[in-house]
Amino acid sequence: xxxxxxxxxxxxxxxxxxxxxxxxxxxxxxxxxxxxxxxxxxxxxxxxxxxxxxxxxxxxxxxxxxxxxxxxxxxxxxxxxxxxxxxxxxxxxxxxxxxxxxxxxxxxxxxxxxxxxxxxxxxxxxxxxxxxxxxxxxxxxxxxxxxxxxxxxxxxxxxxxxxxxxxxxxxxxxxxxxxxxxxxxxxxxxxxxxxxxxxxxxxxxxxxxxxxxxxxxxxxxxxxxxxxxxxxxxxxxxxxxxxxxxxxxxxxxxxxxxxxxxxxxxxxxxxxxxxxxxxxxxxxxxxxxxxxxxxxxxxxxxxxxxxxxxxxxxxxxxxxxxxxxxxxxxxxxxxxxxxxxxxxxxxxxxx
Amino acid sequence: xxxxxxxxxxxxxxxxxxxxxxxxxxxxxxxxxxxxxxxxxxxxxxxxxxxxxxxxxxxxxxxxxxxxxxxxxxxxxxxxxxxxxxxxxxxxxxxxxxxxxxxxxxxxxxxxxxxxxxxxxxxxxxxxxxxxxxxxxxxxxxxxxxxxxxxxxxxxxxxxxxxxxxxxxxxxxxxxxxxxxxxxxxxxxxxxxxxxxxxxxxxxxxxxxxxxxxxxxxx
Numbered sequence: 001x002x003x004x005x006x007x008x009x010x011x012x013x014x015x016x017x018x019x020x021x022x023x024x025x026x027x028x029x030x031x032x033x034x035x036x037x038x039x040x041x042x043x044x045x046x047x048x049x050x051x052x053x054x055x056x057x058x059x060x061x062x063x064x065x066x067x068x069x070x071x072x073x074x075x076x077x078x079x080x081x082x083x084x085x086x087x088x089x090x091x092x093x094x095x096x097x098x099x100x101x102x103x104x105x106x107x108x109x110x111x112x113x114x115x116x117x118x119x120x121x122x123x124x125x126x127x128x129x130x131x132x133x134x135x136x137x138x139x140x141x142x143x144x145x146x147x148x149x150x151x152x153x154x155x156x157x158x159x160x161x162x163x164x165x166x167x168x169x170x171x172x173x174x175x176x177x178x179x180x181x182x183x184x185x186x187x188x189x190x191x192x193x194x195x196x197x198x199x200x201x202x203x204x205x206x207x208x209x210x211x212x213x214x215x216x217x218x219x220x221x222x223x224x225x226x227x228x229x230x231x232x233x234x235x236x237x238x239x240x241x242x243x244x245x246x247x248x249x250x251x252x253x254x255x256x257x258x259x260x261x262x263x264x265x266x267x268x269x270x271x272x273x274x275x276x277x278x279x280x281x282x283x284x285x286x287x288x289x290x291x292x293x294x295x296x297x298x299x300x301x302x303x304x305x306x307x308x309x310x311x312x313x314x315x316x317x318x319x320x321x322x323x324x325x326x327x328x329x330x331x332x333x334x335x336x337x338x339x340x341x342x343x344x345x346x347x348x349x350x351x
Numbered sequence: 352x353x354x355x356x357x358x359x360x361x362x363x364x365x366x367x368x369x370x371x372x373x374x375x376x377x378x379x380x381x382x383x384x385x386x387x388x389x390x391x392x393x394x395x396x397x398x399x400x401x402x403x404x405x406x407x408x409x410x411x412x413x414x415x416x417x418x419x420x421x422x423x424x425x426x427x428x429x430x431x432x433x434x435x436x437x438x439x440x441x442x443x444x445x446x447x448x449x450x451x452x453x454x455x456x457x458x459x460x461x462x463x464x465x466x467x468x469x470x471x472x473x474x475x476x477x478x479x480x481x482x483x484x485x486x487x488x489x490x491x492x493x494x495x496x497x498x499x500x501x502x503x504x505x506x507x508x509x510x511x512x513x514x515x516x517x518x519x520x521x522x523x524x525x526x527x528x529x530x531x532x533x534x535x536x537x538x539x540x541x542x543x544x545x546x547x548x549x550x551x552x553x554x555x556x557x558x559x560x561x562x563x564x565x566x567x568x569x570x
Contacts, residue, residue: 038560045420045556052424052550056431070436086421089387090428096391097432101405330392 001074003322004098005315006059008051008091009083009111010143011035011042014311015055015062017073020319022120022130024312026066027305030054033185040184041174048086055094062311070102077318080108080328081335082143088334096332105327107318110339113155114313115139115275116148118306121316131271131300136161136264140256140284141276141309142170142185146344147214147263150273153320155339161263162214163344169252169278172218176225176248180234180241190245191281197239197246202228204251214263215344221251253283257291264297271298279307355394355408355433356535359386359426360418360446361466361512366390366397367531368408369539376401377532387425410439412538414446414529417474417488417553418466427550440543445551447488449533450511451478454525460506461485465496465513466528473513474553477503482537490553493517 002025007014011032017025032050036042063070078095080088092108099106116137120130134151146163167175170187177186182193204224207217225248235241256278264272272292278284285301292299306313356367356377364386367377376397380389398405413430416423427443434441451462458480466474468490475496476488491499496517512528514521521527538546 039558040561043556043558046558048420048424049550049552049556052427052431055428056435059435086424089421089424093387093390093425093428094432097429097434098436099432100391100394101408101433101436103405330395331388333388 001319001323002068002072003315003319004059004062004073004076005311005318006055006076006078006091006095007309007311007314008055008087009079010087010309011047012309013051013054013058014309015059016310016312016315017062017066017068018121018312018315018319020323021122022316023122025068026062027310027312028058028062028065029305029310030058037184040178044084044086047084048090051087051090055090059094070098073104075318075322076104076106077109077315077322078106079111079114079314080332081110082338083111083336085334085336092332092334096329099329105322106329106332107321107326108328108332109314109318110155111314112139112144112338112340113158114317115141116150116158117153117317118275118313119273119300119302121302121306121312123303126303128303129300131273131298134267134269135271135273136260136267136269137273137275138256138260139275140169140278142174143168144276145169145216147260149267149269158340160340160343161267162216162259163342163346164216164218165344165346166217166219167222169216169218169256172222172252173278175222179226179229180244187278187281190249191283193242194246194249194283197242197244199246199250201243202247204247206251206254208255212262214259216255216259218252221248249281249283253281253287256284257287260288261291261295261297265295271300273300275302275307277308280304352539353403353407353409354412354535354539355410356412356531356538357426357430358414358446358449358529358531358534359390359422360414360416361422361528363528363530364390364393364422365531366394367535368397368401368403369532369535372536372539374532379530386422390425390429405437408433408437408439410538411441412444412535413441413548414449414531414534415443415548416446416551417468417490418446418529420552423550423552427548430548441548442538442541442543442546443548444534444537444541444546445476445484445488446529446534447474447476447511448478448482448484448537449529450526452482452533452537453530454508454510454522456480456508456524460508461504463500463503463507463509464511465509465517466511467513467516473516475499488551488553
């Protein structure tokens with residue numbers, strides 16, 4: 001069955017066509033990054049308006065690139081949660097209308113499950129080996145940072161092992177980027193500068209260093225950088241800036257990788273999967289590769305376009321339920337919260 | 352022509368089917384908060400009562416606001432999806448014009464439509480007997496409204512649920528909130544090329560760009 005995926009939960013308007021094996025026939029993403037950049041973060045109302053403007057052309061472009069008509073599609077999968085309420089309404093509203101008018105089934109997908117299953121997507125131009133169940137996945141993006149045990153393709157087979165207590169990893173990059181005057185989003189710039197910096201030049205403490213907990217915390221690290229700038233002044237030359245970026249990135253990456261490996265060994269799984277936009281970070285990729293090798297774990301890092309927000313992962317995550325004949329046509333609901341059971345309560349500190 | 356009308360910009364969501372200008376079926380639903388989930392069942396019920404299938408729809412007409420931002424997304428996103436699925440034109444209709452359309456007034460009377468826009472403002476616009484726009488819809492503060500109104504010609508009638516906010520008696524000869532029946536009727540005679548389904552938010556998104564100082568080293 002060919003599944004049309006629709007994703008509008010945050011700041012990317014995306015549509016994709018994927019078959020039941022995860023083979024991606026078309027994958028179109030319209031990013032709103034430039035729209036939100038002057039505001040230093042995502043403005044929900046602007047995001048919703050932009051989704052509404054672009055969703056139809058994005059869906060039409062996806063069908064065209066796959067050389068398909070809507071008549072070739074067997075079902076629709078749309079992100080229904082978690083995300084910005086207004087943004088989710090655009091994608092689900094469109095999906096409802098499209099599905100109803102064609103008599104097609106439509107299923108709502110949890111965006112986080114989409115990310116966790118992105119490693120199963122297969123693209124024509126990239127060789128990839130899908131992970132084997134069970135695996136542990138590190139999902140790190142601008143909105144989420146958590147570790148999951150994944151036993152199968154269903155939402156009920158995903159178990160959160162620990163999540164961030166405060167900021168998401170990507171959020172920490174954005175905040176430090178802003179603090180250092182590097183603009184928004186901060187991740188890609190910091191990654192680039194960090195490559196030429198000395199990660200041990202500026203001492204920053206790794207968050208929750210003593211703890212064996214699988215929870216993360218990044219807000220204190222951001223404060224450490226802020227304090228360093230307050231005490232030493234803004235980096236006076238390019239090399240100091242590169243060193244500061246490298247030191248900050250090293251600590252974030254260390255924290256993510258150490259806990260991911262701890263989780264994978266603790267769960268006795270053989271595979272670690274990276275997911276989410278922060279998986280684009282070159283430091284994270286390299287460090288995870290080394291750490292996985294030391295721990296004898298198979299590491300699966302999906303191609304970049306599968307890590308960042310996209311609709312192919314949504315289509316694939318929805319395809320299991322669609323194949324079973326399920327249909328949310330009259331019952332599709334949106335929610336700002338994930339449907340996954342959460343073990344970490346954000347903002348509550350030690351449990 | 353068989354036209355589906357959708358109107359979701361106010362707390363009263365509605366769906367209507369028109370054939371050659373005649374109302375075949377319509378339904379409405381209060382409680383805007385849950386409209387997103389209820390609009391397709393509402394549409395399904397209306398189509399069933401008319402004995403139509405979705406494929407019988409030859410045009411979709413959708414209310415563009417001004418009104419609730421959330422409501423507009425519900426209606427416009429649904430309309431876009433229906434448009435792609437059915438391969439039919441989607442035309443946008445000003446929601447205030449829909450109210451003007453519902454009034455029975457002498458042709459020379461200017462239809463001034465007023466809706467509550469919260470924050471001590473009203474959405475207002477002026478329309479002629481053909482429901483064509485005379486003054487584009489906008490958000491006007493209650494304080495500014497008398498001056499805005501005074502600039503309009505006479506004779507005129509104040510219509511819409513917001514008329515009472517500006518000290519007028521809303522007449523009982525029209526629908527005080529926009530309805531899909533009127534949206535469909537106006538939409539049936541619009542040229543799709545001239546009436547794209549672009550929402551009339553009227554207000555900006557309420558965000559101010561940050562004036563972040565550029566770091567000296569990033570130049």
